[in-house]
Amino acid sequence: MADTPYPMLRRRRRRGWRLPRLRRIHAVALGLLLVVAGLAAAYALRPPPRVDPAQALADARTAYRIGNYSAARNHALAALAAAPTSQPALLLLARAYVRLGDGVAAEGALSRARDLRAAPAALAGLQAQARFLQADYQGAIDGAAAAPADDGDALRARARATAMQGDAGAAVDLLTAWLAAHPDDAAAWSDLGRVRLDAGEVATATAAASRAARLAPGDPVPLALQAEIVRTRYGLTAALPWFEAALKRDAYYHPALIEYAATLGDAGRYADMLAATRQALAARPASPQALYLQAVLAARAGRLGLARDLLQRAGPGIGGLPGAALLGGALDHAAGRDELAIGTWRQLAADQPMNIVVRRLLGAALLRSGDVQGALDQLRPVAARADADAYTLTLVARAAEASGDRIAAAGFLDRAAGGARGGAAAFASDDSVAAALAEARADPDDPNYLLGAIRAQLTAGDVTSGIARARTLAAARPGAPAAQLALGDALAVAGRFAEAAPVYARAAGLAFDEPTLLRLVDAWGRAGRPRDAAAALSLYLQQNPQSLVARRILGHWQATNGEADAAIETLEGVRRTAGNRDAALLADLAIAYAAGDDGAVARRYARAAYALSPMNAGVCDAYAVALAANGDLAAARQLAVKAVALAPADATIAAHARAIMR
Numbered sequence: 001m002a003d004t005p006y007p008m009l010r011r012r013r014r015r016g017w018r019l020p021r022l023r024r025i026h027a028v029a030l031g032l033l034l035v036v037a038g039l040a041a042a043y044a045l046r047p048p049p050r051v052d053p054a055q056a057l058a059d060a061r062t063a064y065r066i067g068n069y070s071a072a073r074n075h076a077l078a079a080l081a082a083a084p085t086s087q088p089a090l091l092l093l094a095r096a097y098v099r100l101g102d103g104v105a106a107e108g109a110l111s112r113a114r115d116l117r118a119a120p121a122a123l124a125g126l127q128a129q130a131r132f133l134q135a136d137y138q139g140a141i142d143g144a145a146a147a148p149a150d151d152g153d154a155l156r157a158r159a160r161a162t163a164m165q166g167d168a169g170a171a172v173d174l175l176t177a178w179l180a181a182h183p184d185d186a187a188a189w190s191d192l193g194r195v196r197l198d199a200g201e202v203a204t205a206t207a208a209a210s211r212a213a214r215l216a217p218g219d220p221v222p223l224a225l226q227a228e229i230v231r232t233r234y235g236l237t238a239a240l241p242w243f244e245a246a247l248k249r250d251a252y253y254h255p256a257l258i259e260y261a262a263t264l265g266d267a268g269r270y271a272d273m274l275a276a277t278r279q280a281l282a283a284r285p286a287s288p289q290a291l292y293l294q295a296v297l298a299a300r301a302g303r304l305g306l307a308r309d310l311l312q313r314a315g316p317g318i319g320g321l322p323g324a325a326l327l328g329g330a331l332d333h334a335a336g337r338d339e340l341a342i343g344t345w346r347q348l349a350a351d352q353p354m355n356i357v358v359r360r361l362l363g364a365a366l367l368r369s370g371d372v373q374g375a376l377d378q379l380r381p382v383a384a385r386a387d388a389d390a391y392t393l394t395l396v397a398r399a400a401e402a403s404g405d406r407i408a409a410a411g412f413l414d415r416a417a418g419g420a421r422g423g424a425a426a427f428a429s430d431d432s433v434a435a436a437l438a439e440a441r442a443d444p445d446d447p448n449y450l451l452g453a454i455r456a457q458l459t460a461g462d463v464t465s466g467i468a469r470a471r472t473l474a475a476a477r478p479g480a481p482a483a484q485l486a487l488g489d490a491l492a493v494a495g496r497f498a499e500a501a502p503v504y505a506r507a508a509g510l511a512f513d514e515p516t517l518l519r520l521v522d523a524w525g526r527a528g529r530p531r532d533a534a535a536a537l538s539l540y541l542q543q544n545p546q547s548l549v550a551r552r553i554l555g556h557w558q559a560t561n562g563e564a565d566a567a568i569e570t571l572e573g574v575r576r577t578a579g580n581r582d583a584a585l586l587a588d589l590a591i592a593y594a595a596g597d598d599g600a601v602a603r604r605y606a607r608a609a610y611a612l613s614p615m616n617a618g619v620c621d622a623y624a625v626a627l628a629a630n631g632d633l634a635a636a637r638q639l640a641v642k643a644v645a646l647a648p649a650d651a652t653i654a655a656h657a658r659a660i661m662r
Helices: 024-045 053-065 069-082 087-099 103-115 120-133 137-145 152-164 168-181 186-198 202-215 220-233 236-249 254-266 270-283 288-300 304-314 316-320 322-334 338-351 356-369 372-383 390-402 406-418 433-442 447-459 463-476 481-493 497-510 514-526 530-543 548-560 564-578 583-595 599-612 617-629 633-646 651-661
Strands: none
Touching (some): 087 120, 103 120, 120 137, 120 152, 186 220, 220 236, 304 316, 356 372, 447 481, 514 530, 514 548, 548 564, 583 617
16 A cells, blocks of 8 residues: 555645735726826826916916905915016016015015116115115115106105104105195005004094095905004094904905004903914014014913013024013013023113013013112102002112111011002102203103103192193193193192093003003092993903903992902902902902802901901901901900001991991
8 A cells, every 4th residue: 555645744745925815896996096096196197287377467466456465475476476577467477565564675686677678766765664664764765766756656655764764744744745735545544544553543543544544445454453542532442353354355464464463362252362463474484573572472371481482593693572571581581591681671661761561570680680770760760659569668678678778677677567658649740840841842742751851840849830831731732642641630630530530531542551551540530430430441441451450349239239259250360360469359369269168268267368468457467357257356346446457448348347346
């Protein structure tokens, strides 16, 4: 029997490698996928369609005419890509860049046109505009001088540059004379509105911007200007629809996007603000203004490293903005780089000598660095005010003690313990009345000198002459809020609050900002008209819902009126933002929690307020009320007696004391 191989050792036929068997449906799907991939590759690799330069230029002109300057720029660039030597496309591109506010790009387009031997007369006005947009004001004036007399671009550039050099009156005269001969020039009306707004003439700026918008209803430039005016006059919320209307004309109009983003941020709409800054960066890559606003957002979120990086990416040019200087100094101070912060804030304080916040920050940084006299120089004018806050008074006390003046230090510490006891007031004038009047007579067209003379007269106690001069200024400039405020302040110094309040109301109708709100609310309150004060506060909060100042006043009123739940909600929101170093805020919270039958929480807030300001009558009163609500009547009575002794004429404190003493 032949041997048979063992089954496990039999040879096996080797199979060749084969694709797995596909079902019919899978095969069809694979085929379709290959076809689609092939079509996509062919589409991607196809040569770009040929651009018709004439059609692209026509599209650019249409877009420019309807106010979509970003589209006009893009179409002009497309026309130049097809016809690089087209002078009409280059000139239109330069005009679009000018309307978009990009002076560097406009000058680049004009340089190319000059290389192509474009007529110098056709370039002079646009060249002046480009120089102005780059802050080369003298260059803009010189360039305008080389343009023909009927060149509106040159005239407008010269006027704007003249205003930026400090002569707004001459700029207005130039534009007014031009508009007398060219009444339908919407761009000139817009520039007139801008010059008047920058000069503080809000009413006439409103009229000019409205005229420009009527003449060019599709132009985002006058719409954006109107948005800024509405924001100044009425508030943040009212301005947003105007910015949105401008962006409907041109979604990538960079100047409107920047102002829109800033307004959204001030209104507390941070996600929308971030979206607007990103769109601004898409419109103008590496936009310094957009990067600065993103740095502000990062700082508000507590991401200081990111804020510092964004501010550095914005470049040195943004440092000229007061807000950027303030933020940059704060970031340096937080990182321990005090010398850098001091250098930044010192320049800002020199530019804005009446900015109390900057003085306080600079004084604290100087004291921390060991420059005691420098700190005193910055802080003493603030500490001399009757409404000086406890923090500033404490800083001055520490500086006085470091300089060896312990008596002055003790006085400032006593004031800090007692809290602010006077009303808000304007900075006193360092100039004599004679010197201030001489300056005003030397330049009668500049209202700033007249304001200085009024301040000097009020400081010297010549209230009657100050009021008379302020009335003259207010009558001469009825559309300038600063003139109305000067008259209101003069009347308030004289104690004539019933007369001052309507004047402040007129100022609020022109520029409703926080300083005007504080003056108006205080004047109505002192005039015995609390309903008018409440109406003014309510109107302001509708437009500026994130204002800590307005919410702080509202919370105080709610606590005083026994609206416990509303007061707690309002004041806790303020405390989360402002922190725990405001004794008056903590005292109001104590009153609110006591009224809400939460004596334990009221006591904690009152104790914290008392630690900050133990000689403040309001704080002592709040502590007494909180202790009584918590059941500690013996301690409450002691503090009630102290509060009455500190403020014997205060009816509210006396009423609380009587209730506790029962």
